[in-house]
Amino acid sequence: AQRVTQPEKLLSVFKGAPVELKCNYSYSGSPELFWYVQYSRQRLQLLLRHISRESIKGFTADLNKGETSFHLKKPFAQEEDSAMYYCALSESNFGNEKLTFGTGTRLTIIP
Amino acid sequence: GAVVSQHPSRVICKSGTSVKIECRSLDFQATTMFWYRQFPKKSLMLMATSNEGSKATYEQGVEKDKFLINHASLTLSTLTVTSAHPEDSSFYICSARDWRTGGTEAFFGQGTRLTVV
Numbered sequence: 001a002q003r004v005t006q007p008e009k010l011l012s013v014f015k016g017a018p019v020e021l022k023c024n025y026s027y028s029g030s031p032e033l034f035w036y037v038q039y040s041r042q043r044l045q046l047l048l049r050h051i052s053r054e055s056i057k058g059f060t061a062d063l064n065k066g067e068t069s070f071h072l073k074k075p076f077a078q079e080e081d082s083a084m085y086y087c088a089l090s091e092s093n094f095g096n097e098k099l100t101f102g103t104g105t106r107l108t109i110i111p
Numbered sequence: 112g113a114v115v116s117q118h119p120s121r122v123i124c125k126s127g128t129s130v131k132i133e134c135r136s137l138d139f140q141a142t143t144m145f146w147y148r149q150f151p152k153k154s155l156m157l158m159a160t161s162n163e164g165s166k167a168t169y170e171q172g173v174e175k176d177k178f179l180i181n182h183a184s185l186t187l188s189t190l191t192v193t194s195a196h197p198e199d200s201s202f203y204i205c206s207a208r209d210w211r212t213g214g215t216e217a218f219f220g221q222g223t224r225l226t227v228v
Contacts, residue, residue, distance in 0.1 A: 009152070032215070036217075043219050043220065043221045043222065044155075044204070044206075044219040045112075045218075045219070046216045046217070049215055049216070051215065086154065086155070098145055098157050098160060099145070099157070099206075099217055100157070101154045101155045102154060103153060103154040104154055
């Protein structure tokens, strides 16, 4: 069975400092990995997906199959980045595959 | 992006009664919707996959008779918590994928806070 681990429940970073939110997964096949974000009083929304290899709001994430990791990074944190971040895994993008979520990391940016 | 709407956003019910939560895809059709439950300070746990026109697929440990799911149309799925008890109090969230844009992104409802007293 697939599993997603986010070791940090809370992370505080000063504004302008680099941010790294850790995510590790276990899955025997080739998974699709995502980062979802939930800002205060808003619904959960997609931040980025590994297949797109894109940078969203300055965030990037690289899938490392050797280390089974998908860490989320941003070089310079901004106050508006404060939110709850969830790493998620899907078995594939073909068909209506379910998402398995990590426990989430609450990121707080200190002004 | 696509919009998924849940109703109600909050509900308080008495122990032993049933509560229905609606999940609608407002601007797209969804043959499949997902129902999650979120415990305080914990992750989203998938409860079941709702399939339009057929039976829902429940995750291990989720009681089918307790959490009734109906997906009667391409834009509406409902979750009914039957004979609710205080331990059913939780935050329930639904999601769906919009296949018009490739289906790689899941869109989430705003969630329903259920309190059983």
